[in-house]
Amino acid sequence: xxTDLHCHSHFSDGKHSPSFLVKRAEENKITHLAITxxxxxxxTTERNSKVQIINGVEISCNWQNREIHVVGIGIDHKNHxxxxxxFSQQASRHKRVGKINELLVKAGIDGLVAYLDALKCVSVTxxxxxxxxxxxxxxxxxxxxxxxxxxKGGRAYVPATWVSLSEANHAISxxxxxxxxxxxxxxxLNRSNFNKLIDSFKHAGGSAIEVSYGxxxxxxxxxxxxxxxxxxxxxxxxxxFHDANAHWTDIGKFPEISNFAKENVxxxxxxxxxx
Numbered sequence: 001x002x003t004d005l006h007c008h009s010h011f012s013d014g015k016h017s018p019s020f021l022v023k024r025a026e027e028n029k030i031t032h033l034a035i036t037x038x039x040x041x042x043x044t045t046e047r048n049s050k051v052q053i054i055n056g057v058e059i060s061c062n063w064q065n066r067e068i069h070v071v072g073i074g075i076d077h078k079n080h081x082x083x084x085x086x087f088s089q090q091a092s093r094h095k096r097v098g099k100i101n102e103l104l105v106k107a108g109i110d111g112l113v114a115y116l117d118a119l120k121c122v123s124v125t126x127x128x129x130x131x132x133x134x135x136x137x138x139x140x141x142x143x144x145x146x147x148x149x150x151x152k153g154g155r156a157y158v159p160a161t162w163v164s165l166s167e168a169n170h171a172i173s174x175x176x177x178x179x180x181x182x183x184x185x186x187x188x189l190n191r192s193n194f195n196k197l198i199d200s201f202k203h204a205g206g207s208a209i210e211v212s213y214g215x216x217x218x219x220x221x222x223x224x225x226x227x228x229x230x231x232x233x234x235x236x237x238x239x240x241f242h243d244a245n246a247h248w249t250d251i252g253k254f255p256e257i258s259n260f261a262k263e264n265v266x267x268x269x270x271x272x273x274x275x
Contacts, residue, residue, distance in 0.1 A: 001267060003032040004252045005056065005073055006182065006213065006238025012037035012058075012123040015243040018044040021251065024244070025051045028252040032274055034073055034238070039089035040123040041077040052274055057082075058182060059168040060089065060160065063200060064193075067160060069182035070206065072172035073236065074271060079175035085163060086171075090123065092161045097124050103156035104149070109138050126150045169205035178271050180236045181209040185220045198231055208234035208266050212257055214241065214249030225261040236266040 007021055008014030014021075018035055022044060025033045034056035035042045041057050057072045075082060101112045115132045116124055130145035139145035149156040163171075169179040181201045189197060198209065211224040228235045241251050257265055266272060 001031050002029055002252065003034075003267070004030050004238050004241070004254075005032070005034040005054070005180070005236050005266070006036050006058070006071055006210065007033070007241040007251060008037055008058075009035055009042050010120045011040055011042050012121060013125045013127045013242060015245070017120075018042055020244075021241070022049050022051055022053065024241075024251040028250065030252045033251070034071075036071050036073075036238070038123045038125060039086050039093065041075065041082075041086065043077065054274060055177075057086070057172075059086075059172070060162045061165050061168045062160070062162040063165055063197060066187060067162065068165065068187065068197065068201075070165065070168045070172070070201075071180040071182045071210070071236070071238075072168075072175070072177040073180055073208075073266065074273070075172060075175040075177035077175075079171075082171040082175040082177075085167060089163065093124050096158050096160060097129065099158040100126075100129055100150070100156045103158070104133075107149075107155050109133070109136060111136060129156075165201055165204040165206070169201075173205055176271065178208055178234070178236075178266065178269050179206040180234075180266070181206055183210055183213050183240060184224060185216065198227060198233075202231060202233060206233075208236050208269065210237060211235045211261070212237035212254045214239045214254050216254065218255070221255055222258065225258055228264055229261060233264065234266045234269045235261055235264050 009018045032052045034054040036056035036058040038058050044053050055075045055077050059070045061068045112132050130142040133139040133145040172179040209228055212221050235257055239249050239254050241249050
């Protein structure tokens, strides 16, 4: 079994279609693929693929005034609790982007709405806005766009309004899915706050964490594996793939979970029902 349980299509902040992701997975010998777009359940129309497609989503959450992401694996896209929560998340996203646009117009930068309307994305992110700022000449690159405009203290900064960890985990569980804490090492937490996050996530109903993903350092991966074993959490892994032109990542391109940790791999989870 070779899985990739975290990637993005052009329906959120990825650059490619779901069909492209499935084809890429086939080329890279992936057996199970979860497309986990931000706050949106992406459906695929692939019928004859050798890859087993698993319903997924990545939900933005608020934890102690930090944005934390939770991946839902094996969700039921028809579940009304999950659908209702994601509808609310989308409304928050569009409201936020509307406020960002107002601030950009005040700064003399117009055209964001037309730019976004031309995209295929459903789940609008600040990355889309950053791309617009680069394209319009207002910023040299994405990082400058966040530094000058979109990040805290920026001229067009608007704080996000997300659901709590408990709300996200409950909706995932209610839909029959597995709640996975996404890329824990990317939140720039010290050791104390890192452990608090893991404990809070588990207390809120989470049952797995990502221990391997694109670009992860071997020492970080081992720490996450050891943490998962210590906290009795299942382990997931995924590329967090967005763009085929980003050479540091690709579908299936991340280190395998270590042998010493495989007793807790996600396909041993009671809710894992994929052959």
